[in-house]
Amino acid sequence: MTEKMKAARFYEVGKPLRIDKIPVPRLGPEDVLVEIKACGICGSDIHIVYEGVTPTAYTPMTLGHEPSGVIFGIGSEVKDWKIGDRVTINPFLTCGQCINCLSGNSQVCLSRRVIGIHIEGGLAEFLKVPAKNLVYLPENIPFDQGGIIVDAVATPFHAITNRGALKVGEKVAVFGCGGLGIHGVQIAKVCGASLVIAVDAIDSAMERAKKVGADEVINPRKENPVEKIKELTGGVGGDMAVEFVGLKETIEQAARSVRTGGRTVVVGLGPETISLPPPTTFVRNELSFLGSYGSTILEIRKVVDLVASEKLDLSDSITERFPLEEVNKGLDHLHKKIGNPIRIVIEIK
Ligand SMILES: [Zn+2]
Numbered sequence: 001m002t003e004k005m006k007a008a009r010f011y012e013v014g015k016p017l018r019i020d021k022i023p024v025p026r027l028g029p030e031d032v033l034v035e036i037k038a039c040g041i042c043g044s045d046i047h048i049v050y051e052g053v054t055p056t057a058y059t060p061m062t063l064g065h066e067p068s069g070v071i072f073g074i075g076s077e078v079k080d081w082k083i084g085d086r087v088t089i090n091p092f093l094t095c096g097q098c099i100n101c102l103s104g105n106s107q108v109c110l111s112r113r114v115i116g117i118h119i120e121g122g123l124a125e126f127l128k129v130p131a132k133n134l135v136y137l138p139e140n141i142p143f144d145q146g147g148i149i150v151d152a153v154a155t156p157f158h159a160i161t162n163r164g165a166l167k168v169g170e171k172v173a174v175f176g177c178g179g180l181g182i183h184g185v186q187i188a189k190v191c192g193a194s195l196v197i198a199v200d201a202i203d204s205a206m207e208r209a210k211k212v213g214a215d216e217v218i219n220p221r222k223e224n225p226v227e228k229i230k231e232l233t234g235g236v237g238g239d240m241a242v243e244f245v246g247l248k249e250t251i252e253q254a255a256r257s258v259r260t261g262g263r264t265v266v267v268g269l270g271p272e273t274i275s276l277p278p279p280t281t282f283v284r285n286e287l288s289f290l291g292s293y294g295s296t297i298l299e300i301r302k303v304v305d306l307v308a309s310e311k312l313d314l315s316d317s318i319t320e321r322f323p324l325e326e327v328n329k330g331l332d333h334l335h336k337k338i339g340n341p342i343r344i345v346i347e348i349k
């Protein structure tokens, strides 16, 4: 097999990734080598490359935490997988031993590591991962969709079904309809929400939200989203608001839009300090205010099943594709929102 591979590596904040030729990783007994076909790029990559908000564990680092591909090599102890299997990859490496892993919350494993942030990522021709991180990808899911499932779709799935624990018939407001939020709208519909209200300041994003099933859309530049959500819910407020933006303003709007007893789930990442309502409101209204990060491998499997069975349609989710050599163009488009991206995918082969 080839000794060297191409990888898109991060050296320094504000500098383009470099396409380096580096050695193909060597496998441990429980690892597999995946020949990467596609890898989504994410807001988190923008935080790393342009903003320096999320430092990588070391540099140079191969970025990319939404990869999918085909098994190319197998460690000596790996069972249940064979060369040629189509796979997507849970980007969270977890210990399986800590209190959170043992309680089924491996997304907050105490020694959690994320591929493409703490260890080598998927913007490369090959990726070494523990076999336990693989999820089988059926033939009817293309690799690009398989890649984005693990973060852009599984993250809102976890936020809505696990942290927010959406029940059939509930009313949900989704703040931010970009790469994660647009899938939040779809998942809320699939899970039986009676009313899904999408909030986004970009008109084309709202049109998109409508197309994938939002019942109502609100542009906060034109209407007060808190008042409008109250109005659309008979003056009561939504059962749940999910925030995918990560700004103080939108998080606080989300929190004010829910009913007494309602819950706010924050998924968007950002550096600003957020404030809670005074205890006289927070306590008496029994408000829940929840963070939500990533997902478990079980949730990724469920999302794969929803896509494979055509309950969840991701066919419009990938707005642009670039070859590995043009990864910086892809990052630039995502950063500047050129072409109003949902997800941009780097196609490796
Ligand atoms: Zn991500």
Ligand SMILES: [Zn+2]
Pocket (backbone or CB within 6 Å): 094, 095, 096, 097, 098, 099, 100, 101, 102, 106, 108, 109, 110, 111, 112
């Ligand atoms: Zn753990």
